[in-house]
Amino acid sequence: MRDVAVVAFTQSPSVRCEANRNETEILIPVIHEIKQQTGLATEDIGFICSGSSDYLAGQSFAFVAGLDAIGAWPPVSESHVEMDGAWALYEAWVKLQIEDADVALVYGFGKPSMGDLPRTMALQLDPYSVMPLWPDAVSMAALQARSCLEAGVISEREMAQVAVRDRANALNNPFAQVKGEFDVDALLAEPMLVSPLRKHDCSPISDGACAMVIAAGDRARELCERPAWIRGFEHILEPQDLGVRDLTRSRSTEIAAEKAGAHSDKIDVAEVYAPFTHQSILLERALGLGDAAVVNPSGGALAANPLMAAGLTRVGEASRRVWEGQADRAVAHATSGPCLQQNLVVVLEGN
Amino acid sequence: MSEEKEPVEVLRTPVELDYTYSAGVSASRFLRAVEQGKLLGQRCPVDGRVYFPSRGSCPQHGVPIEGEPVELSDRGTIVTFSVNRVPSENIDLELPYAAIQVLLDGADTTLFHVLGECSIDDVRMGMRVEAVWRPRDEWTISMQNIRYFKPSGEPDAPFESYQEHI
Amino acid sequence: MAELCGIVGIGQTKHDSKRIDVSMAGLLREAAERALEDAELTWRDIDAVVIGKAPDLFEGVMMPELFLADALGGAYKPMLRVHTAGSVGGSTGIVAASLIQAGIHDRVLVAAFEKQSESNAMWALSIPMPFSVAVVAGAGGFFAPLVRGYMRRSGAPEDTGIRVAVKDRENALKNPYAHLHMEDISFDLVASSPMLWDPIRYLETCPSSDGACAMVLSSESLAAKAPTRPAWVHSTAMRSEPTMFSGRDQVMPQGILDNAEALYKKAGITNPRKEIDCAEMYVPFSWFEPMWCEGMLFAEPNEGWKMTYEGATAMDGDLPINMSGGVLSSNPIGASGLLRFAEAALQVRGQAGDHQVEGAKKALGHAYGGGSQYFSTWIVGSEKP
Known part of the structure; x- marks a missing residue:
């Protein structure tokens, strides 16, 4: 395989509601900043790929507005996935493998504050038998949490500990939305939101965008002093029906992590896209993280969850730890679909 | 059990979702002017061309459009x-x-x-x-x-x- | 150096305005199973799945590939979902091919579909947005002014579009999968059909269809085991540009010209009109045939209409275009691009039946979308590149 590395990453501050800015306006400074940081002009970028969702935006072809932000002129070699930006990164990484390009720009954006997010997510479910019941996203996650608790594989205390850890980590992240020092017992005394989930078990609703530049070989070394080399990149989908899946583990993450080589050596830093606390516990296990691994130094999705950008943000945050020398080997994870249906794992190394 | 029924061919599921759109910073400026009967465009800082309405950036050059508005006929x-x-x-x-x-x-x-x-x-x-x-x-x-x-x-x-x- | 990618299986559904006999899953499986059958493979042989379709609002399901995971044999496999407006079918094929070319997978199933009857596409394309005046009704409302621009610029005879519509509907009569089979198609019938979006007549527009298309793509070593001669991917290209900027040429966008240049360069083609034996292009309104003949550099600027007029693009012309009947005869939007790519592959495999171009060795598949701003193309050949 060709050596490809993450060399730059920018993001907007995640906020509950970007009342004044539309999606293009959220994206413009993020793209502008990454071009400034890397000194790249549109002509220097061989491939562009983005991730976003029409249903979040409430209109068809919502991603087309992204082209206005990047300055797609002269015409660019470009593609889009109706998925989180982390999968756009995958497509771009593949493109660099076939030497069609040496440098790629990837971005993701979402403005879920425009609609009723938990209800909108019900449209991901089987339209003939499940969706007509309108199961919202939080209730779906609660079903999974309940089965984990009943099976005895996690406890409510462990779940609260995840929230305390991530919110404390987020204190160092200027882009995070929910942060602070919290006490496990105090959180456990809070009322249930959708039993067995309390408010702290759920990620916030966030508007935001992020952008990343990846580059191959020497081009990566020119653009970054210590590039975060992509050493493994896999993603796996599970069936959607909850009845045919083992909800107490993330089988697809296990397979993706194994194939990506995450298990083959120690991991210093992991950035895990867990929209709910119990999912973080399942994912950390599936990734096979040791005690020494620092999990979600950015605060993870529990601190900021800009849909369609949050997965790519995990890769960006993990890469940052490699650039800054805090990690020699990091793993980043992204998810999509109800109850961790689809999972992606990237292994990044400094050497 | 063996009684044959007509197959279900159509299932109606009305989907109603409410969205709150933001016009955005530059469209807001434009719409506030329209409210007063004025048509405001803005210049691209790269080539000086007047966009009407401006959507906050020049799609061709990928730069923010932030300058003074231009009133049009x-x-x-x-x-x-x-x-x-x-x-x-x-x-x-x-x-x-x-x-x-x-x-x-x-x-x-x-x-x-x-x-x-x-x-x-x-x-x-x-x-x-x-x-x-x-x-x-x-x-x-x-x-x-x-x-x-x-x-x-x-x-x-x-x-x-x-x-x-x- | 990239690996070679061969197309070893091709399948499509019967396209129709309402396929209420099948669910979305059933529609996709109809196409995918035909592709697997053609390749003499099973679901088990597939390493990864790539799905393409146009806006989710067309069916009312958000990211439908998630609930379709089982039906597509995607469980515990990698799956990607591509969406690049109307060009999506083409882009989906290109993404799938790149997984083979990069050496990541040996066999990839690519499928694209649209089941327009499950929602209301015209509504989904013209959702009333605040802050803007709604005057553009559907895609025809958007493209009609551009067609008028082309007519003015090129001075093309006014019946050029009618001729394209007749030719494509005649071709469709030879394609059992086509949605429209108009036995009585004639110049007069098209000419006398009502103007919908002047200058576009009713019979110069594409239908709204339910349908799917699928292909099995394979690495070089496994393609050698294929029961039928594979089609080989010689070249692919994608180009995008913004919808609107000052001075943008919307009639003949730079994006398609750049796309053509990049595509031919990679394929080693210097004279496309001569070297390409036939082409399937995305022509949703008849006038786009002459326009894209210029865009794909088959004709000089403003002279594409001459190809139509002189019969060059007919089945017995020197560069047959839309042998399958094209988008004018079947338009399951998300699948339409992949159908163009698949028809190109059918031709070079000699599998196109009654609409086969004799001895076709190199064929072009072309798709476009958005406001004439997304382009995806591929060249396939009967020989390895």
């Missing part, structure tokens, strides 16, 4: 058009109507609008038009403050003057 030229005879539940216009792309004087981008006070047999590329505004007390934050464009009676603009806007 409510007269312009039809650069191209179509006559629509297809009903659409989202469009509240009597059929047939001419959907026109208008290049306002002073602007370097076109806008879509409707032609009025003109037989659809007479509409043509290069035709000069002017805005017909609704009564002032009906003005809102919408381009619908302009009811339609109508022929201004000026001589047609030469093709060369607008051909790069098609």
